Amino acid sequence: MLHLATYVGLADHSEATLADSFRAVAEGHAAVADVYHTCRTLAGLSDTHRELLAPVAERYGEDESDGVDEPERLHASGLAEVRSGEIGLLRDLQDLHVLADLVRTTWLVIAQGAQGLRDHELLDVARRAAAGTQRQTSWLDTRIRAAAPQALIVAPPR
């Protein structure tokens, strides 16, 4: 249970970091209209996941002073600042992808725990959040794919 509580905490924290990072990329690349708007929408998805989790997290007593610090080492740092230009955008999207992937596997771990505990509520939260994270990574894949050729081959140097 202690470990599950730690993972619940990790989910909450990493979703918050992901949301902040999506917003940072949105603001940093505000001139790229679709990136600006979609990143803000996707940040909102992470906010929703945290709202879904909140009542359950309370039940598990999300607690960081439990001394189980190992998963904390997985705690990815967010994107504090963005890079510029087309290659910069590509790299920022990749960073978001790494972060989203941490979130995705975190929900995977939680879903496994919830199944073991037969906690339907937590399982439902984990599944819905995982579906949301899937949308985030699928958009990142799509956008990276579209941005790569032009950025690699013909983007003017900054």
Add this chain to the structure above:
Amino acid sequence: MADRTTDVWGERSPHGRGTPWSTRVDLHLHDGVGEADVDRWVPSACVLCSNGCGCDIAVKDGRMVGVRGRADDVVNRGRLGPKGLYASTPWASDRQRLTRPLVREGGRLVATDWDTALGRVVAESQRLLAENGPLTHGFYTSGQLFLEEYYTLGVIGKAGLGTPHMDGNTRLCTATAAAALKESFGADGQPGSYDDVEHCDALFSWGHNTAETQTVLWSRILDRTHGAAPPVLVCVDPRRTAVAAEAERTGGVHLAPQVGTNLALVNGITRELLEHGWIDEDWVAAHTLGLDDLREVVAPYTPEAVARTCGVAAADVERAAEIFGRSERVLSTVLQGFYQSHQATASAVGVNNLHLLRGMVGRPGGGILQMNGQPTAQNNRECGADGDLPGFRNWDNPAHVQQLADLWDVDPLTIPHWAPPTNAMQIFSYAEQGSIELLWISATNPAVSMPESARIRRILASDRCFVVVQDLFLTETAELADVVLPAAGWGEKTGAFTNADRTVHLSQQAVDPPGEARSDLDIFLTYARMMGFTDRSGRPLPSWSTPEEAFDAWRDASARRPVDYTRLTHERLRGADGLRWPVNAAAPDGTVRLYGDGVFPTATDVCETYGHDLLTGGAVTEQEHRALAPAGRAFLKGAAFTPPHEEPSAEYPLLFTTGRTVHHFHTRTKTARSRRLQDAAPDAWVELSATDAEGLGIAEGDLVRVESPRGAIEVRARIGSVREGAVFAPFHYGTWDLDGVAPGEGHRQANELTMTVWDPVSKQPCFKTAACRVVPLGRS
């Protein structure tokens, strides 16, 4: 004949459900020309809206002098609307026609010959190819060319150069129609037919002001609503249009949702259908996928919740849903009110969902018409000079790309398919950033028609990008070009095109183009020859040189795809009164409706796309698609409503929306050269609700300044036709006909205010989600 600028739809010929629409032949000849004076009548179809009405061009002394509707044509039964009648021919002999190529010398455009002009284009093109490869080239074309020209341009761009940066202004008009059809049914292709007007008992116009955008279709609808057993109309539009008034008169509803909230409304109607069990359970089970997900997505959209979000009455939502749910044959038409607005694809897909839930696809009267804004826009989608591959092929399916590589005899890696084809907005962004260095624009006027037009003009005027413009006149865009190529227009060249309900016509050359103007096909082919494009066997690419040969090549490309033209030839189309594709061995006389058998082109190996997340545009992968095993079943797809991109604030308290007026088309390049149309609608205006106008102290006819964070216009106010909180302006008015006024300085161009933002799936720009404020400038 009455003046059709005021009597827009002509006289009524009411008839009952299921009976044929009557014939009425409309005719207009230039002043001083009588019917007896006409030397010959040349079969064609009108290109001034997506109806594509069949017509004959009157020719006298080698000039086009008028038009006459074709009595037996399946689209119009002889009728023509004001634009078709008055604007089809006067532009052709206008004194301002471009007759010689122009090149920029010392900052000014000067006349030259074709060798010099195209020589410059070719030199620049070759230099860029050698230095940085094909990703330096972008093509922005039209919804106004012929099938043969789009296909040829597509082959040149995709197999000759190998650039993914090709799109058309179809992106501004019809991209969402295509995207919605692909998401729901697996491939593009209009399921319904205009014939459904004769059979329906309910007709829903979703963001579609048919009365002004497709006048002949509207007279067809009026002939039903004034006859026995008329259909009930439902209109979704923030303006009180003629369609809205007719909806109320027929006992239907006018829903005027706040700008940008269409999806919440459609979700609400979907939820009502599910709540009341107004769905065809067996058909849905057999022919669709995704019901449970859709049910979950729309669950929160109770009539009360919709009322709060959209600013409409809950009872009206219930009433509209009941009409949809209980009518026997519902026809839906969808246009820019949905396509150019927030969450465009999700909203248009929502309409498809409603039809699928009721099993109402491909039946007489039970039709879906995801419209086009332009004629021949459909051909751009079919032939792949926009962000599609020819023949509705899937860029993400290697087998489809290989088919094209075989057809063109090129290395499949030449054909850009490693990412989605670049959309128009992105093409301009690349030009802005400097990575597209040659931009070739044909038959369109982005300096006026694209969002945030000041930005577009900056890009076009910049030294970083070599701009080629090919058009009939020196448009606002052409003025900013490095090379201007004079093109032949409608009636001055031969080619086929498809209207919004899959009807194919052949438009035949009636007269010679003026001066040295050449057809777009000739221009593209000359460029390809000068560039020396060849296939792997060393033959010239493209291998054809006439419109008929281009058509034949396209026919081969269409074989075994949903858009199958295999039994169509120029010969067969000459003088024919409209055939609807597919026209093949199974349907030698064409196909009135698609999907009557409930089988959709969704199989993984067949489909044009694996689909997208409607909220973000994230692509579904091939593996995910295969796992769903759609195998001919249509997709029910939903998305949650999110607020529009720019919400009203204290500074900009109103929502700005743009649209058309019945008298003009596009940026008035042709229509303003018709004296009648120009006199009927000489200048721009803005529409305000009575409440907003009163609050601001504005009276009808006052001069006002409308400002958004991006720009401003100064025009006269009209009061009363839009809902509170919304401001409407027509988008047609640029500066070319204002003396001594530079592009962008006319203060009447609606797109100075609109935003650079687009739908995540269709990539269609949102022309209808900008915040604005209105400042009175004084009495007239």
